[in-house]
Structure formats: C-alpha cells, structure tokens
Amino acid sequence: MASITDETAEKKTSPVLPSLLRGVRWYHVVVAALLLIYPLIATDFWTVQIGAQSLILGLIGLSLMLLAGYGGMVSLSQLTVAGLAGYLVAIFGNAEWPAWLMLVGAVSLATVAAVLIGWISARTSGIYTIMITLAISVAFYYLVLQNDPIFNSFNGFSGVRPPEVFGVDWRAPLPFFYLTLAVVGACYLFVLYLSRTPFGLALQAVRDNPRRMASLGFNVTAHRVAAHGVAGVLAGIGGVLLVWQNGQISPGSVGIGPVIDILILTVLGGLAHPVGPFIGAVIFILMENFAIDLIDRERFNTVIGAVFLVIVLFSPDGVLGLWGKLKSWLARQSARNRVDQW
Amino acid sequence: MRLFLLTFLNGLTLAALYFIVASGFSLVFGLMRNVNLAHGSLYLLGGYIGFEVANSTGSWYLAVLAGFLSMAIAGVLLQLLVFRYMEGQELRQTLVTIALSIILADLMLAVWSGVSYQFTPPAWLFGATPMPFINAYPTYRLFTLAAAIAIGIALWLFLNRTRIGIMIRAGVDDRGMLSASGVNVQLLFCVTFAIGAGLAGLAGVLGGSALSIAPGEDIRFLLASLIVVIVGGMGSIPGAAIGALLIGMTEQFGLAYFPTYGVVFSFLVMVVVLAIRPQGILGRA
Numbered sequence: 001m002a003s004i005t006d007e008t009a010e011k012k013t014s015p016v017l018p019s020l021l022r023g024v025r026w027y028h029v030v031v032a033a034l035l036l037i038y039p040l041i042a043t044d045f046w047t048v049q050i051g052a053q054s055l056i057l058g059l060i061g062l063s064l065m066l067l068a069g070y071g072g073m074v075s076l077s078q079l080t081v082a083g084l085a086g087y088l089v090a091i092f093g094n095a096e097w098p099a100w101l102m103l104v105g106a107v108s109l110a111t112v113a114a115v116l117i118g119w120i121s122a123r124t125s126g127i128y129t130i131m132i133t134l135a136i137s138v139a140f141y142y143l144v145l146q147n148d149p150i151f152n153s154f155n156g157f158s159g160v161r162p163p164e165v166f167g168v169d170w171r172a173p174l175p176f177f178y179l180t181l182a183v184v185g186a187c188y189l190f191v192l193y194l195s196r197t198p199f200g201l202a203l204q205a206v207r208d209n210p211r212r213m214a215s216l217g218f219n220v221t222a223h224r225v226a227a228h229g230v231a232g233v234l235a236g237i238g239g240v241l242l243v244w245q246n247g248q249i250s251p252g253s254v255g256i257g258p259v260i261d262i263l264i265l266t267v268l269g270g271l272a273h274p275v276g277p278f279i280g281a282v283i284f285i286l287m288e289n290f291a292i293d294l295i296d297r298e299r300f301n302t303v304i305g306a307v308f309l310v311i312v313l314f315s316p317d318g319v320l321g322l323w324g325k326l327k328s329w330l331a332r333q334s335a336r337n338r339v340d341q342w
Numbered sequence: 343m344r345l346f347l348l349t350f351l352n353g354l355t356l357a358a359l360y361f362i363v364a365s366g367f368s369l370v371f372g373l374m375r376n377v378n379l380a381h382g383s384l385y386l387l388g389g390y391i392g393f394e395v396a397n398s399t400g401s402w403y404l405a406v407l408a409g410f411l412s413m414a415i416a417g418v419l420l421q422l423l424v425f426r427y428m429e430g431q432e433l434r435q436t437l438v439t440i441a442l443s444i445i446l447a448d449l450m451l452a453v454w455s456g457v458s459y460q461f462t463p464p465a466w467l468f469g470a471t472p473m474p475f476i477n478a479y480p481t482y483r484l485f486t487l488a489a490a491i492a493i494g495i496a497l498w499l500f501l502n503r504t505r506i507g508i509m510i511r512a513g514v515d516d517r518g519m520l521s522a523s524g525v526n527v528q529l530l531f532c533v534t535f536a537i538g539a540g541l542a543g544l545a546g547v548l549g550g551s552a553l554s555i556a557p558g559e560d561i562r563f564l565l566a567s568l569i570v571v572i573v574g575g576m577g578s579i580p581g582a583a584i585g586a587l588l589i590g591m592t593e594q595f596g597l598a599y600f601p602t603y604g605v606v607f608s609f610l611v612m613v614v615v616l617a618i619r620p621q622g623i624l625g626r627a
Contacts, residue, residue, distance in 0.1 A: 074433060120613055123620040127377050127432040131568050134379070135612065138565040142605040149602065256561050260440060267437060299452065305444035312437040 035181055044173040048245065050289065052177050054281040055184040056241045061266040061277025063234035066191055069271045070200060071227040072207030077117050077133035079262045080140045081232050082239030083254030085110035087144065089240050090157035090249055099163035107236040114232020115225060122224035137259045145251040156250025160243050171244070180241055187234050191274045194230065203227055257301075264308045270320030279319055347476050349598040350591075355483040357590025358490030359549045363563050364570035365497060365582040366541035370417075372514045372577015373534045375432060376425055379439040381542055382564030383446040388413040388543020389555035390450060393459050402463050402551070409547035410540045417539025418532050425535075426528065443560065451557050458556035461547065486552050493541070497579050510534055514577050569608055573615045575625025584623055 039047040060082050068074045088106035097105065121132045144151040162170035162179075170179055194200045203223050206213045210220045243249045252258075261284065269280025284304070291303050315321045367381045378384075392409035396402055424442075428434045462468075467485050470478035501507040509530055513520045521527040542563075546555065549563070566589065574585025589608050596604035615623060 074436075120616055123616055127375075127436060128572070130433075130436055131377060131572060132612075132616070135565060135568045135572065136609070138561060138568075139605050139609040142565075143603070146604060147602045153602075260444060263437075263440065299448060301448035302445050302452075305441050305448065309438065309441035309445070312434060312441060316434060 032185075035185075039174055039177040047173045047177050050282075050285055052180045052241075052245055054278065054285050055180045056238055056245060057262065057265060057285065058278035058281035059184045059187055059238035059241070060235050060262050061269070061281055062187065062191060062274055063231035063238065064262060064266045065271055065274055065277050066194075066231045066234065067227055068266070069273070069276075070195060070203050070207065071224060073121070073129045073224060073227070074263075075117070075121070075133040075228070075231070076130060076259055076263060077114075077137045077140075078231065078235045079259045080137040080254055081110050081114045081117070081235040082242060083140070083144075083249065083258075084113055085236035085239035086160075086243030086249045086253070087151060087157070089243055090160045091150070093160055094157065099165060102163070103240065106240055107233060110236030110239060111229055111232040114235065115229045118225040118228020118232075122221050122228070134259075137254070138256060141251055141255050141259075144254060151251075154251055156248060156253070158248035158250075160247055160249065162244045171247075176245065180245075183237060183241065187237065188274060188278075191234070195274070199223070199226070261304075264304060266318075267316075268308065268311055268318050270318030272317050273320055276318055276320050283319065344476050345598060348479075349594050351476075351479055351483070352598075353591035353594035354587075355486050355552065355590075356594055357586045358487045359545060359552065360563075360566045360570050360590050361490050361583050361586035362493055362541055362545040362548065364567040364574070364586055365494070365579050366538035366545075367567040368571045368574070368577055368579065368582045369497075369510075369541075370535055370538035371571065373510055373517075374425070374531055375430075375517075377432065377436045377439065378420075378538075379436055379564065380420075380443040380446065381539075381567055382560035382562070383443040383450075384413045384416060384539050384542040385546045385549070385563045386450060386555060386557075386560040387416070387446060387546070389546030389550040389559070390454050390459070391543070392547035393461065393550065393555065396461055402461060405461065406544060406547045409543040411543075413543025413546070414536040414540030416543075417535040417537075420539070421532050421535040425531075443564075447557065447560055450560075456557055458554040459550065460554045461551040463551045483552055486548055489548060493544075494579065494583055501579065506530070506533060569612050571622070573612055573622060575622030577626075578622070578624040581622055581624030 038051060042051065060078055063081075064075060064078045067078070085106045088109055089102060092102040092105055117133060117136055120136075121129045124132065144156070145154055147153060162176070164170065168175050170176055195204070202213070202218055206218065206220050206223050213223075214220050242253075246253070265280035265284040266277045267280070268283055269278065270276030287304060287307070288300065291300055294303075311318055315325070317324065363381070363385055367378065370376055370378055370381075388409040391412045392405035395408040396405035399405075420442075424438055425435060428438070463482050463485075467482045469481055471481045471484055473479045499507075501511055509520065509525050510533075512525075513527065513530060517527065520530075545563075549555070549559075553559075570582060570585035570589050572585075573588055574581030574583070588611055592607045592611050593604060596607035600607075619625070
C-alpha cells in the first residue's frame with residue numbers, strides 16, 4: 001500500500017522533463033557537447049555538407065524508424081512527404097507568404113499527405129505497405145516531373161532561402177547548423193518520449209501482435225494511421241530543412257534514388273533505436289563524399305548498394321546490431337576470462 | 343474520335359506490355375510470397391542482353407529468345423543463391439532485391455551508358471496496318487498485343503492443364519500442405535522464378551522494340567508492375583490482365599487528355615481499388 005502511494009507521489013512531482021532526464025548517461029552529455037562545439041572547430045564544408053546534411057537526412061530517417069521500428073511498417077514514402085514539404089516551402093516562398101504561414105502550411109499539408117498515405121497503406125499490411133508506398137513515391141516523382149503549372153516540371157525551384165528572422169541570416173553555416181541541431185534534437189527527444197507514452201507502447205504492441213491488440217479493443221488501423229501522421233510531421237520538418245540547405249528542389253530530389261537512400265541509411269544505422277538513422281546518415285554521407293577517393297565517382301551507387309546488401313545479409317539490425325553483437329561477445333569473453341582466472 | 347481510338351489502341355499496347363511484365367511479378371509473389379523489387383532491373387537487363395544478341399547475330403527472334411533465357415537463368419540464380427536462404431523473411435528479401443536493383447542499375451549504366459537503344463523488328467512487323475477510322479496503326483504494336491494475348495493463354499494453359507502448373511496453384515493456396523504431400527517445393531520455386539524472370543526479360547525485348555530501352559525504364563516498369571499487381575490482386579494471372587488493362591488505359595487517356603496529370607490517374611485507380619478491395623480486384627484475402 002505504501003509503495004503504491006509513494007509511486008503516485010513521485011509521478012506527481014516528476015513531469016515530462018525529469019522522466020526524460022532519468023535515462024541520461026555520461027555519453028549522452030559528451031555527444032551533445034561535441035555536437036555543440038563541432039561547428040566551431042569544423043570548416044564550413046564539414047559543418048553544412050557533412051554535419052547539417054547528416055542531421056537532416058537522419059531526421060527523415062528517424063521518421064522512417066518511427067514507422068518501421070515501432071510500428072512495423074516499412075514505408076518508402078518518407079522522403080516523398082519531405083519532398084512535398086520542400087516543394088510547398090518553395091511554392092509558398094515564391095508566392096511571398098509570411099514565414100510562419102509558409103512553414104505551418106508546408107508541414108501541415110505534408111502531414112495531411114502522410115496521413116492519407118498511411119490510411120491507404122494501413123488498409124493492407126506487411127509487405128504490401130512497402131509496395132504501396134514505393135508506388136506512391138515513384139508516382140509523385142513522375143507527377144512533379146510532368147507537372148508544369150504547380151511543380152514547374154523538371155526545372156523545379158531554385159534560390160530557396162530560409163527567411164531572415166530576428167535579423168539572423170539562417171543560411172550562413174553556423175546559424176544554419178545550430179538551427180538544424182536544435183530542431184532535429186527536439187524531434188529526436190520527442191520520438192524518445194513518444195516511444196514511452198501509452199500511444200507509443202500501443203503502437204509497438206500493434207507491431208508485435210495486431211490481432212491481439214484488436215481483440216483487446218485497440219483500433220489497430222487508427223494507431224497505424226496516427227503513426228504515419230506523426231512521422232509525416234517529422235519528415236515534413238526534415239524536408240523544409242533539406243530544401244533550405246540545398247537551396248533548390250527538383251524532381252531529382254524526390255526521385256527513386258534519394259527515396260531508397262533514406263531506406264538504406266536507416267537500415268544501415270539500425271531500425272531498432274532512434275539513434276540508428278543518425279549513425280547511418282553519418283556513415284552514408286561520409287561514404288558519399290569520400291568514396292570518390294577510392295573509386296570512380298560514377299560508381300558510387302554500386303558501392304552503396306553493395307554495402308547495403310552486406311548489411312541486410314549479415315546484420316539486419318544495422319551498425320547498431322553489430323555493436324550489440326560485439327558487446328555481448330566481449331561480455332562473454334570477459335566472463336570466460338574471469339572463469340579461467342578463477 | 344480519331345484521338346479516342348488512337349489512345350484506346352495505345353492503351354491496349356501498353357497494357358499488353360504491362361501484362362507480360364506484371365504477370366511474372368505476380369506469379370513469383372503469389373507462390374513464394376516473395377517481393378522481387380529487382381523485377382524492373384530484370385526487364386531492363388533482358389532488353390540490353392537481347393539488344394547485344396540482335397546486334398551480333400542480326401536476328402530479332404534470337405534476341406527475344408536470349409532476353410527470355412538469360413533472365414530465366416538469372417531468376418534461377420536469384421532463387422538458389424539469395425531467396426532460398428531467407429524464406430519467410432519478407433522484409434529481408436525485399437531489402438535484398440532493392441540492393442540488387444541499385445547495383446544492377448548502376449552496372450548497366452556503366453556498361454551500356456545513358457544512351458537509348460532501339461531494336462529493328464523483322465520486316466513483316468515493320469510499317470503500318472490499315473485500319474478503319476484511324477487510317478493506319480503500327481503493325482508492331484498490334485503484334486505486341488497479340489503476343490500478350492498468346493502469353494496469357496499459354497500461362498493459363500500451363501497453370502490449369504499441366505501437372506506442374508497445378509502444383510504451382512496449390513502452392514499459391516497452401517505452401518505448407520503442398521510440401522507435406524511430397525512435392526519438391528524448391529524445384530517448383532526455381533521453375534516459377536525462371537518463368538517470372540524470363541517473362542520480364544522477354545518483355546524487355548518486346549518493349550524495347552515498341553518503345554526503347556534506356557536507364558530509368560527499370561523503375562518505370564517496376565512501378566507499372568507494382569500498381570498493376572496491387573490493383574489486380576497478388577498471384578492472379580487474370581487479375582494481372584485486368585490490372586494491366588486498367589492501368590494502361592488510364593495512363594494513355596490521362597496522357598492524351600490531361601498531359602501534366604497523367605500519372606495521378608493511375609495512382610487514383612490504385613487508391614480507389616485499395617479503398618474498396620484492399621486485396622485487389624481478383625486477389626484473395
């Protein structure tokens with residue numbers, strides 16, 4: 001009895017923030033500190049092209065991780081949602097909408113699209129999801145390629161710049177990196193928090209056993225569609241950042257290549273934990289920028305395809321899975337050593 | 343009226359090509375629950391190999407045969423070297439085929455570069471056939487239509503009248519029961535994969551003669567197969583025919599009457615079908 005009252009008392013005094021802080025370890029602090037001082041020591045190229053780019057692609061990957069890792073739905077339309085948000089920012093920017101309206105409009109319309117995609121694909125399950133979302137993203141690519149009046153066909157839009165708010169030029173490397181870091185960090189913490197909310201737990205239960213959840217009275221489809229919606233918000237934010245970083249958007253930005261890249265980097269890092277997509281994005285971008293030194297730039301896709309193939313064949317949980325295996329192997333080794341010494 | 347008839351015939355031709363590609367995709371999926379997202383790459387690779395053969399031998403018929411046989415072998419290799427080791431792991435199979443299609447697309451670009459190639463079909467297929475109302479229509483396109491109908495009938499006979507076809511249909515319905523009754527399921531998988539992949543390669547040559555072969559065609563035909571099979575229902579050959587007709591027509595009429603929104607219509611067809619029948623028109627739940 002006493003313990004029950006103690007628990008409720010503790011809950012009352014610990015709102016969201018302390019419950020997040022409870023899981024903080026020393027390496028989280030180190031990583032956060034490194035990320036904060038990183039742009040101060042790195043060159044502009046490393047700050048924007050490597051640093052900010054990894055964070056942004058990692059964010060779009062995070063939206064896929066949310067769907068695939070927690071919801072069991074591998075969606076290939078996350079980059080399409082991001083691309084839609086990017087296109088909308090460019091279009092609203094050309095129409096000279098106020099900055100806040102432009103952002104809210106782009107992200108919310110992208111979210112609506114994500115909910116629709118979720119609704120379509122959640123009607124079927126398993127492997128159909130991947131096929132339907134792939135069909136949607138290829139269809140969107142052909143739409144922006146053929147459509148002149150809205151999407152400006154193959155030229156797309158260029159010269160897209162973040163609006164100047166508070167007198168800061170957000171396009172400059174340092175402000176842009178910190179803006180990206182703040183936004184992506186907030187999204188990351190939000191996903192960590194979401195995974196422990198009743199909704200997040202129900203979503204993971206739906207992934208593991210949809211039939212049982214349905215018989216317990218949970219609306220399986222609604223959970224799946226809602227997950228697509230939340231992931232759509234994340235992807236939409238990522239898309240806005242992406243178009244600001246690149247300064248342009250065209251059908252090539254939402255083609256099959258980048259769509260698959262998001263899947264590759266997410267699987268590469270690991271689908272099981274929110275940090276996976278970011279690790280994958282760093283590896284992917286480093287390879288993209290420096291694989292040219294090893295091989296012909298033209299054959300980058302063969303290299304990335306081969307790396308992806310190896311990861312899928314030998315470590316379905318990606319780099320994080322390899323790390324987990326290594327840790328348990330080391331633990332076994334040290335346990336054996338201890339037994340030997342004894 | 344003339345535009346309508348022309349668009350109708352173009353739609354039929356495109357549907358014929360889509361049917362040949364998608365029926366292989368559907369057959370493989372239906373039996374093996376195996377999503378082969380490298381199917382588009384098989385189409386393109388079959389087309390390129392056929393082109394090389396046509397170039398060195400000068401025979402278009404040999405090119406068609408080469409397209410079919412080379413991809414049938416590739417399909418058997420895929421089944422033996424990759425899919426056999428990950429049976430039942432749908433997501434892994436899908437990811438592996440995505441990886442393979444990336445590598446294949448890049449290597450094909452390295453070998454055949456970005457130029458588009460065209461076949462020269464035999465003389466009797468060249469030129470135009472006189473037709474009422476629209477004066478004339480390319481003979482080759484009518485031939486594609488005839489070929490698709492012939493392939494459809496042949497597949498139907500194979501699946502319904504031969505012993506191995508009956509086994510394949512039994513496998514689509516209940517794979518566990520089939521292997522329990524003593525059928526060599528692995529062999530059956532190889533045969534099915536050979537036919538499915540071979541049809542993609544064959545379509546590569548046929549389609550390369552009607553349109554052309556170039557990088558990007560793999561994605562286009564993968565998308566077509568996906569939508570056709572989602573609309574028609576997985577694992578059903580008549581479903582693939584209906585889906586192909588629907589999508590081919592929608593695409594051509596969309597392109598003819600609303601040029602910049604063409605692809606939206608195919609997509610809308612898919613959404614409407616999924617909303618009403620999530621398992622596809624002829625699919626079984």
